[in-house]
Amino acid sequence: MIPDLVIFDCDGVLVDSEPISNQTIADALSEMGVSCTLEETMAAFVGKSMAQVAEGVRAMGAELPGSDADWIDSIYAQTYARLRAGVDPIPGVTAVLDALDAAGVPYCVASNGSDEKMDITLGATGMAERFRGKRFSAQTLGVSKPDPDLFFIAAQYMSTVPGRAVVIEDSASGALGAQRAGMRCFGYAPTDGAALEAVGAEIFRSxxxxxxxLGLPH
Structure with missing residues (x-):
C-alpha cells in the first residue's frame, strides 16, 4: 500500500554527511584526550541530537571546554565549515524523490540536526527546494528522536494520520522514534542493519x- 506521507531523515539518508560530522566529533574528542575512531564515533552518535552527543562525550570521560552550549556551537561551526567544502547526496535518493513526485506522494524531512545544517547539506546537493517548507528540525522544535513527537509534528503539519506515514531512517534512534509513533520504518543499511532491525525497522541496502x-509504480 502506498503511504500518504514519506518522512525522511536527513543525515545518512538524504545526504552523505555522517562521516564528516562524526569526524569532527572524533577530532574534538582527541583534543580532549579521548581516543575514538571515526567508526566508534559513528556507532555511538549517529542519529543523536547534539545535546545527546554532549552527554555521550562526557560519559566517555571527556571534560567539555566551557558550557555544553558553547561546545555544541563550536562543533557545529567546525562541521558546517567542512560540509560547505562539499557533501554528496546518498546514491539513488534523487531518483526516489523523482518517483514520489511522479506518484503524487508527499514527503518531508525530520532531523535531529539543525535547520542551518540542512540549509548547507540540502543546498549543496540540490535538494533544498524540494524540501522547502517541509523541514522539521529537532533543534528548532525542541524535541529529539527517539521521542516520537518529532514525527507526530511532521505528520500533523503535513495533514497525515501518523499510521499512514512511513519513515526512512539510518539510525536506531530514529527507527525507535518511528516505532513509538506507530509509523512503519524502512531502515537504510548498506552494511550492518542489526541495530535498526532490533527496533522494528525493515532493512534495505540500496x-x-x-x-x-513503498509500493510506487515502476
Whole structure:
C-alpha cells in the first residue's frame, strides 16, 4: 500500500554527511584526550541530537571546554565549515524523490540536526527546494528522536494520520522514534542493519530498492 506521507531523515539518508560530522566529533574528542575512531564515533552518535552527543562525550570521560552550549556551537561551526567544502547526496535518493513526485506522494524531512545544517547539506546537493517548507528540525522544535513527537509534528503539519506515514531512517534512534509513533520504518543499511532491525525497522541496502518497498509504480 502506498503511504500518504514519506518522512525522511536527513543525515545518512538524504545526504552523505555522517562521516564528516562524526569526524569532527572524533577530532574534538582527541583534543580532549579521548581516543575514538571515526567508526566508534559513528556507532555511538549517529542519529543523536547534539545535546545527546554532549552527554555521550562526557560519559566517555571527556571534560567539555566551557558550557555544553558553547561546545555544541563550536562543533557545529567546525562541521558546517567542512560540509560547505562539499557533501554528496546518498546514491539513488534523487531518483526516489523523482518517483514520489511522479506518484503524487508527499514527503518531508525530520532531523535531529539543525535547520542551518540542512540549509548547507540540502543546498549543496540540490535538494533544498524540494524540501522547502517541509523541514522539521529537532533543534528548532525542541524535541529529539527517539521521542516520537518529532514525527507526530511532521505528520500533523503535513495533514497525515501518523499510521499512514512511513519513515526512512539510518539510525536506531530514529527507527525507535518511528516505532513509538506507530509509523512503519524502512531502515537504510548498506552494511550492518542489526541495530535498526532490533527496533522494528525493515532493512534495505540500496535506495534503488526503496520505490518498490513503498509500493510506487515502476
Amino acid at each position: 535506495m534503488d530498492q526503496l520505490p518498490a518497498l
